[in-house]
Amino acid sequence: MQVDLTVNGTEVSEEIEPRHLLVHFLRDQLGLTGTHWGCDTSNCGTCVVLIDGEPVKSCTHLAAMARGHDITTVEGLEVDGELDPVQEGFMQCHGLQCGFCTPGMMLTARALLNNNPNPSEGVIREAISGQICRCTGYSTIVRSIQWAANHESAVTIGASQ
Amino acid sequence: MTTTEPTTTEPTTTEPAPPAVGSDGAASDEDRPVGFGNLRRKEDPRLIRGMGNFVDDVQLPGMLHLAILRSPMAHARIVSIDKSAAEAHPKVVAVITGEDLAAQGLAWMPTLSNDVQAVLATDKVRFQHQEVAFVVAEDRYSARDALELIEVDYEWIDPVVDVRTAMDAGTPVIRDDLEGKTDNHIFDWETGDEAATKAVFDNADVVVKEEIVYPRVHPAPMETCGAVADVERVSGQLTLWCTTQAPHAHRTVYALVAGLPEHKIRVIAPDIGGGFGNKVPIYPGYVCAIVASLVIGKPVKWMEDRTENLVSTGFARDYIMEAEIAATSDGTIQAIRTNVIADHGAFNGVAAPTKYPAGFFGVFTGSYDLEAAFCKMSAIYTNKAPGGVAYACSFRITEAVYLVERIVDCLAYELEMDPAELRLKNFIQPDQFPYETRTGWVYDSGNYEPAMRKAMDMAGYEELRREQADKREQFAKDGTASLMGIGISFFTEAVGAGPRKDMDILGLGMADGCELRIHPTGKAVVRLSVKTQGQGHETTFAQIVAEETGIPPEDIEVIHGDTDNTPFGLGTYGSRSTPVSGAAAALVARKVRDKAQIIASGMLEVSTADLEWNKGSFHVKGDPEKSVTIQDIAMKAHGAGDLPEGIEGGLEAQICYNPDSLTYPFGAYICVVDIDPGTAVVKVRRFIAVDDCGTQINPMIIEGQIHGGLADGVGMAMMEMISFDEDGNCLGGSLMDYLIPTALETPDWETGHTVTPSPHHPIGAKGVGESATVGSPPAVVNAIVDALKPFGVRHADMPLTPSRVWETMQGNHTPPI
Numbered sequence: 001m002q003v004d005l006t007v008n009g010t011e012v013s014e015e016i017e018p019r020h021l022l023v024h025f026l027r028d029q030l031g032l033t034g035t036h037w038g039c040d041t042s043n044c045g046t047c048v049v050l051i052d053g054e055p056v057k058s059c060t061h062l063a064a065m066a067r068g069h070d071i072t073t074v075e076g077l078e079v080d081g082e083l084d085p086v087q088e089g090f091m092q093c094h095g096l097q098c099g100f101c102t103p104g105m106m107l108t109a110r111a112l113l114n115n116n117p118n119p120s121e122g123v124i125r126e127a128i129s130g131q132i133c134r135c136t137g138y139s140t141i142v143r144s145i146q147w148a149a150n151h152e153s154a155v156t157i158g159a160s161q
Numbered sequence: 162m163t164t165t166e167p168t169t170t171e172p173t174t175t176e177p178a179p180p181a182v183g184s185d186g187a188a189s190d191e192d193r194p195v196g197f198g199n200l201r202r203k204e205d206p207r208l209i210r211g212m213g214n215f216v217d218d219v220q221l222p223g224m225l226h227l228a229i230l231r232s233p234m235a236h237a238r239i240v241s242i243d244k245s246a247a248e249a250h251p252k253v254v255a256v257i258t259g260e261d262l263a264a265q266g267l268a269w270m271p272t273l274s275n276d277v278q279a280v281l282a283t284d285k286v287r288f289q290h291q292e293v294a295f296v297v298a299e300d301r302y303s304a305r306d307a308l309e310l311i312e313v314d315y316e317w318i319d320p321v322v323d324v325r326t327a328m329d330a331g332t333p334v335i336r337d338d339l340e341g342k343t344d345n346h347i348f349d350w351e352t353g354d355e356a357a358t359k360a361v362f363d364n365a366d367v368v369v370k371e372e373i374v375y376p377r378v379h380p381a382p383m384e385t386c387g388a389v390a391d392v393e394r395v396s397g398q399l400t401l402w403c404t405t406q407a408p409h410a411h412r413t414v415y416a417l418v419a420g421l422p423e424h425k426i427r428v429i430a431p432d433i434g435g436g437f438g439n440k441v442p443i444y445p446g447y448v449c450a451i452v453a454s455l456v457i458g459k460p461v462k463w464m465e466d467r468t469e470n471l472v473s474t475g476f477a478r479d480y481i482m483e484a485e486i487a488a489t490s491d492g493t494i495q496a497i498r499t500n501v502i503a504d505h506g507a508f509n510g511v512a513a514p515t516k517y518p519a520g521f522f523g524v525f526t527g528s529y530d531l532e533a534a535f536c537k538m539s540a541i542y543t544n545k546a547p548g549g550v551a552y553a554c555s556f557r558i559t560e561a562v563y564l565v566e567r568i569v570d571c572l573a574y575e576l577e578m579d580p581a582e583l584r585l586k587n588f589i590q591p592d593q594f595p596y597e598t599r600t601g602w603v604y605d606s607g608n609y610e611p612a613m614r615k616a617m618d619m620a621g622y623e624e625l626r627r628e629q630a631d632k633r634e635q636f637a638k639d640g641t642a643s644l645m646g647i648g649i650s651f652f653t654e655a656v657g658a659g660p661r662k663d664m665d666i667l668g669l670g671m672a673d674g675c676e677l678r679i680h681p682t683g684k685a686v687v688r689l690s691v692k693t694q695g696q697g698h699e700t701t702f703a704q705i706v707a708e709e710t711g712i713p714p715e716d717i718e719v720i721h722g723d724t725d726n727t728p729f730g731l732g733t734y735g736s737r738s739t740p741v742s743g744a745a746a747a748l749v750a751r752k753v754r755d756k757a758q759i760i761a762s763g764m765l766e767v768s769t770a771d772l773e774w775n776k777g778s779f780h781v782k783g784d785p786e787k788s789v790t791i792q793d794i795a796m797k798a799h800g801a802g803d804l805p806e807g808i809e810g811g812l813e814a815q816i817c818y819n820p821d822s823l824t825y826p827f828g829a830y831i832c833v834v835d836i837d838p839g840t841a842v843v844k845v846r847r848f849i850a851v852d853d854c855g856t857q858i859n860p861m862i863i864e865g866q867i868h869g870g871l872a873d874g875v876g877m878a879m880m881e882m883i884s885f886d887e888d889g890n891c892l893g894g895s896l897m898d899y900l901i902p903t904a905l906e907t908p909d910w911e912t913g914h915t916v917t918p919s920p921h922h923p924i925g926a927k928g929v930g931e932s933a934t935v936g937s938p939p940a941v942v943n944a945i946v947d948a949l950k951p952f953g954v955r956h957a958d959m960p961l962t963p964s965r966v967w968e969t970m971q972g973n974h975t976p977p978i
Contacts, residue, residue, distance in 0.1 A: 019302070028301075033218035034211015036434070038383045039467040043896035046383055046434075074211030087209040091201055094865045098695030099208030100383040100434030106209065125904040132896070134383055134435045135695045137868030138904040 003067045007032070008076030016063050022056075023047045025063035026073060034074035034103045038132075045131025048104030049073050055108045057130075074103035077110065085148040086110050095144030097135030104131055109145045118149055173591070173608035173853070173917040193715075195776065196708030199861040203699045203714070213432040217464045219389045219402045225254055227453055227463040228304035229446060230294040230311050231473070232286035235322070235544040235889025236333065237315035239282055239293070246310040247296055252303035254457055256311065258294045259283035262452065269338075270418050270448055273441070273666055274518065276347075276509035277338075278547060280445045280452075285318065287335055287507035288546050289891050290472040292445040297453045297461055320544040320889035321345060324481065324504040324978070327541045335507055335542045345542040347509050352523045352600045353535035361496040361533045365487035369571045374958045375560050376977045377479040377504070377545075377883040378876075379471055379893065380552040381901060382694070384434020386474055387464035388447045390454040399454070400427045403447055406436045407732025409690055410669055412724045414443055417667075419451065430722035436694035437873075437934075438551030441512045441734045442475050471899055472891045475512070475548035476883055479504040480560045481978070484568040492578050494529050494587045496599075499564060501538040503549070504978075509540070510547035512734070513556050514664040514671065520550055520557030521655050523600040527565035528609050528653045528827060529587040534599040544889045553870060553934035555656050556735050562652040566939035567956065570649075570946065574955045580649050580943065581622060585613060588651075595920075602655055604825040605919050605927075606855070612915045613651060616829035616851040619913055622647075625833060633951055636838065644836040646948025650940035653827045656928035657740025661819045666731065670819070673737075674728025675745035677706060677753050678813035681799035683792025685712050687749075689721040690730020691742040696930055697862045698738060702746050704858050705924065709750030710757075711777020711791050728815055736826075736928030739858065740919075745818035747923040752814040757794045760812075763805040764789050764797055824919045824927035828852040830871075830940040836948045841967035843945055845875055845906070850937070851913040854929035855922065860914075867933045868910050874937020876902045878945070882960045882977060 004013045007030060014029055026032045026049065037059055038046035047059040050072040077084040086109045089095065096102040105128055112119055112127040119127070124145050125138070133141060193200050207213055244256040259281035262268040269277045282293050294311055298304035321327045321335055327345045336342050362368055388403040399421060405411045408428040416423035433440065446463045453461040465474070483500040503519070505511060513520040519538050526534045550556055573580040588609040589596050596604045617623075625647050635642040661670035676688040687706050689698060698721055703714035720726055730742060754774070761779040762769040765787055772779045780788030789797075798804070798812040833847040850867055857863055880900035883893035893899040918925025938959065945961045946954055949969055957969045958976050968974055 017302070024301070027217075028220075031220075032211070033215075034213075036215070036384070037217070038385070038434075039896045041467070041895050041897050044383060044467075074209075078210055083209070090209050091205040094202070094861050096205060096208055096695075097697065097865055097869065098383065098433060098435040099204065099213050100215065102208055103211045121909070129903045129905045132383065132901050132903060133869075134381065134437065134873075134901070135869045136865060137870075137872035137910060138907050139868050139910050140865055142904065142909070 001064060003063055005066050005068060006070045008073060018064050020063045022058035022061040022063045022066055026058060032073050032075050036100055036103060043132065045104045046101050048107050048131065050107050050111055053111060053114060055111045072107065074106060077106060084110060085151045085153055086113065086145065088151065089144040089147035093140050093143040093147050095136065095141045101131060101133045105133065105141055109148060113149055113152065117152060173611055173915050195711060195713050197704055197858050200700055200704055200714055200859055202697050203703060204697060215384055215432045215434055216387045216389060216402050216404050219431070221389065221391060221460040224389065224460040224462055225297050225299060225457065226301040226304045227295055227297050227450055227461050228308055229292050229449065229469070230308045231290040232282065232293050233289065234286060234315055234317065235289040236287060236318040236320035236335070238285045238318060240314040240316050242294060243312040244294065247307040250298070250303065250307045250310060252299040253296055253307045254299065255297045255453065256294060256307070257452070267419065267448070267452060270443065271667065272508055272510040272547065273512040274509045275667070278508035278510060280448045284338060288544050289889050290469070290546065295449045295453070297457060322544060322885050322887055322889045324502055324541050324543050327543055335544060347505055347540040347542055348518050349539050350519045351537045354533055354599070355535045358496050358498050358533040358535035362485065362487045362498060365495055366490040367488045367575060368485060369568065369575050370485045371568060371571050371956045372976065373482045373484050373564055373567050373956065374976045374978060375478040375480045375482065375563055376959055378477050378552055378881045379883050379899060380437035380439035380477060381471060381899065382435030382437055382439050385465040385467060385470040386440060386444055386446065387462070388450045389460060389462045390450040391460035392454040392458070394458045398425050399451060400429065401451065402429045402431055404433055404440045405430045406440045406692055406694060406734050408692060408722055408724050409729045410666060410731050411443055413669060414667065415451065427725045430692045433692065433694035437553045438477065438734055439475050440694065441551070442510055442548065444474055467896060468894045471883065472894045473546050475510065475551040476546055477549065477552035477554055478560060479549065482560070482564050484564050486568045486572050488572055492576050492583050492586055494531060494572070496531055496533040497526060497565060497568065498535045499525060501536065503538055503540040504543050504545065505540050505549050506543060506545040506547040508547040511549040512666065513550050514658055514666060516663060517556065521555065522557040522561045524558055524598065524602050524653065524655050525561035525564050526598045526600060527562065528589060528651050530589045530593065531599050545885060553873060553931040555654050555931045555935055556658065558654050559935045562935050563939050566650045566652065567942065570943045571955055581613065581617060584649065584651050585610060603822060604653060605822060605921055606917050607653065607825060607827055608915065608917045609651065609827060612827065612851045612853050613829040615913055615915060616831050616849050619851065619911055620831045620847070620849045622831065636951060640838060644838055644948040644951065646834045646836070646944040646946070648832040648940045648942065648944025648947055650830045650936050650943060652936035653825055654736070654932055654935055655823045655825055656736035656931065657820055657824045658735050658737055659820060659823055669731060671731045672817050672819040673730030673742040673745050674815065674817045675742060675749045676728050676815040677749045679753060679795045681796050683712060683795040684716045686718045686720060687746060688727040689719065689742055690728050691733040691738040692722040694733065696733070696738065696866065697859070701858045701862060705743055705746040706750045709747055710754060736930045739926050740824045740922060740928045741818060741820050743926055744820065744923050745816055748818060749814050749816045752816060753812055756808065757791060757812060759805050759808055760794050760798055761789050764794070821921045824855065824922055826852065826854040826927040826929055826932050828932055828936050830936050832940040832944040834944040834948055836945070836966060841963045841970060843879060843961060843966060845908050845941065847911065848908050849911045850933060851915065852929065852932055853915045853917050854932065855916065855918045855927040856925035857916065858926060863929050864912050866930050867912055870931065870933025871910050871937045872902050872907050873934040874941055875907055877938045878941035878959050879961050884977065
């Protein structure tokens with residue numbers, strides 16, 4: 001079947017099998033390997049992308065279901081050589097170690113800050129609680145998101161249309 | 162100069178190192194250090210853009226996909242396998258069984274403990290999810306579809322699940338593949354002085370005994386294991402992109418096992434999504450991918466799914482420890498004795514130095530000055546997945562530290578002593594270092610009391626105890642207060658394996674090479690034998706070289722994880738990168754600097770003795786204006802014109818560092834929990850961690866590693882366990898069943914440090930990567946048990962889930978295995 005969708009601002013039209021998962025479609029078919037795959041069961045969140053601005057686990061989302069929607073992956077966070085404040089925050093506050101969960105964490109953070117520019121620590125922890133990081137113990141991820149909140153620019157990638 | 166003479170003999174300091182810290186607590190670009198300090202990571206720019214290169218990101222032209230069929234049963238004879246339907250699948254290229262591999266002599270492979278493990282089962286399956294066959298197909302979906310088409314006829318054999326009864330007469334023999342094997346015994350091991358320990362116990366005022374279980378857990382890195390194998394048909398060259406923490410060791414093992422010529426094997430470990438020991442062993446899947454590429458002549462990718470990772474790859478712990486502690490009535494600890502049953506699963510796949518079948522469990526005497534100690538251990542086969550050393554365990558020190566820190570708390574309970582006071586009373590004293598323990602480990606340096614006091618100060622320990630007393634009083638009165646617990650753990654680790662005379666894995670000495678080249682323009686490349694899985698080697702090793710040469714870290718490229726482009730060495734695990742490879746990096750830089758000094762003497766026309774090093778340049782003593790920078794020297798070394806007599810051109814060196822001994826980091830941890838008496842839900846309120854890993858290369862990275870390990874500790878203490886039912890079915894096969902802490906179960910960590918340099922490490926550094934995973938589980942468990950003191954609880958086994966805490970409150974606590 002054919003799917004037409006927008007990925008990181010670019011219109012995409014591709015032939016897929018109806019059973020193809022969004023994560024595999026993005027990684028294998030579009031070559032966007034920044035979206036990772038970690039568990040199959042929606043528990044780890046390394047596969048999080050934004051669909052119309054909302055974080056979604058692409059390992060349990062069919063590519064076919066993304067038809068007509070607007071997808072943002074980690075590759076879409078940087079615009080014209082400008083890093084998203086969330087990306088900058090993760091570098092500033094050591095919010096990543098192996099970097100495997102990082103794309104999903106950053107996209108969830110981006111969606112959170114689009115809706116709530118000044119989240120409390122508790123709200124941040126709640127927002128990322130559907131995702132697992134084995135390296136950082138989360139504190140530096142929380143600090144990274146707080147850094148981004150304090151350095152927000154006009155960039156609002158993935159904000160609801 | 163390549164000696165390992167101590168260069169740092171400073172006493173412990175509890176002042177923070179002076180890092181360049183920006184206003185946000187992170188290193189700023191303006192203040193970035195040339196050397197040690199809070200440097201932002203060189204790895205981050207690619208990873209935050211999603212431009213890392215993990216194994217599953219590798220795409221090669223014509224690449225095929227491999228999927229593995231696994232056994233549904235824990236113990237069964239394979240009667241027959243019918244692969245014809247799978248072979249008929251239009252997108253399937255090959256279906257391979259154990260019989261096919263046996264025909265090539267490849268059905269079995271050695272483990273890292275000199276046992277053998279089936280690549281694909283031939284005679285019988287020995288654990289649930291063991292590898293039985295594999296399919297290679299044009300895409301990953303078709304490969305998995307075809308697994309469903311393979312018909313395997315199994316004949317059930319009673320599984321051996323309970324390690325406590327695995328040696329009983331009449332129990333089925335799991336390893337009947339081993340000639341003459343008539344039971345499920347692997348090895349016995351003991352350390353310490355049995356008679357001397359018995360004498361102390363026989364005369365002790367107080368003896369406390371407890372069975373302490375460390376259940377089976379799994380490192381579960383976010384990236385599962387996998388490989389892409391590409392064998393070039395004509396040259397026979399194998400390139401293997403692989404999730405390995407030890408690329409060089411893996412290459413040699415492939416050469417030894419498969420008979421592939423070692424110079425034709427290139428192992429590349431690209432970005433690794435967390436390892437924690439899970440990516441040390443060689444798994445059947447890697448071998449299958451190599452065989453498939455060899456047979457088919459095309460690149461083949463194998464990538465585990467999460468279930469495969471949890472049910473078949475290197476687990477950790479699974480120790481049942483009968484512990485005893487002897488003390489005087491005033492709380493002087495005299496001896497510790499333990500008897501351990503170790504469940505190693507179906508194949509002895511433990512990754513540990515050959516002479517240390519129980520890893521470094523011998524450090525179970527902890528941080529205390531004892532009169533005697535003794536340990537007896539039996540390792541047993543069961544019908545479970547193999548492994549045993551993983552999950553940031555520092556070769557079984559995790560189990561050892563848990564044992565001693567739990568039994569010390571049991572003693573405090575019996576003596577009605579404060580657990581902090583009991584520990585302070587029994588610490589090895591600073592003037593006793595180097596200190597030889599009763600089991601023969603020589604601790605290099607330590608100063609325990611300042612670390613303990615600092616943690617107590619940070620926690621506000623006295624105030625916490627007062628709050629606890631108030632809450633207990635209220636709880637006794639009307640049952641309304643939460644149950645508050647304060648748990649302490651003080652650990653000493655032994656990391657940096659290790660001295661070649663004592664330590665090898667499969668005959669390979671545990672040394673590490675390092676090569677440094679300074680280019681004509683003064684930029685440098687340093688090549689390591691170790692491999693980051695998130696630890697930040699590309700940053701910290703650049704900092705080590707920067708500290709020694711004065712070349713800014715941004716001008717130093719760190720190459721690692723590629724056997725064709727790095728010197729030989731044993732890899733990253735057991736917190737050994739900094740103790741071994743970090744020493745190599747410092748010493749190779751000093752070797753280059755020594756040569757630079759000779760060249761500088763020619764440039765400045767003075768003798769080398771008249772030169773002084775000022776990070777980044779040599780100047781003439783007494784005349785600082787007369788100087789040459791390392792960059793000037795690099796150009797001179799490669800340029801036209803004469804060099805001092807006997808000096809070859811170029812500015813580079815390579816060394817292989819063989820550590821004199823291990824390093825012994827330590828730390829004091831305090832955990833505060835609140836338990837809802839109505840639901841038994843445990844909330845970790847605070848966690849204070851004071852670590853001492855000697856000289857700090859990058860405090861920001863150290864703090865990050867500590868944080869990660871603390872989360873592990875909360876996970877193991879409260880949630881994580883790989884359990885089995887009586888048929889040997891694994892009950893922890895997904896992240897819905899194997900629970901890992903999220904941002905909601907973990908507090909905002911409070912960290913501090915002291916600095917007691919290692920006297921034998923060139924920069925005084927010790928390992929740190931596993932400290933918190935080792936040290937934190939007892940702190941959390943001790944806190945929960947402390948909270949349950951009003952119920953008369955002295956001990957409870959992990960994982961302390963709400964239901965297990967509830968049972969404990971009701972007096973119905975049972976061991977988890």
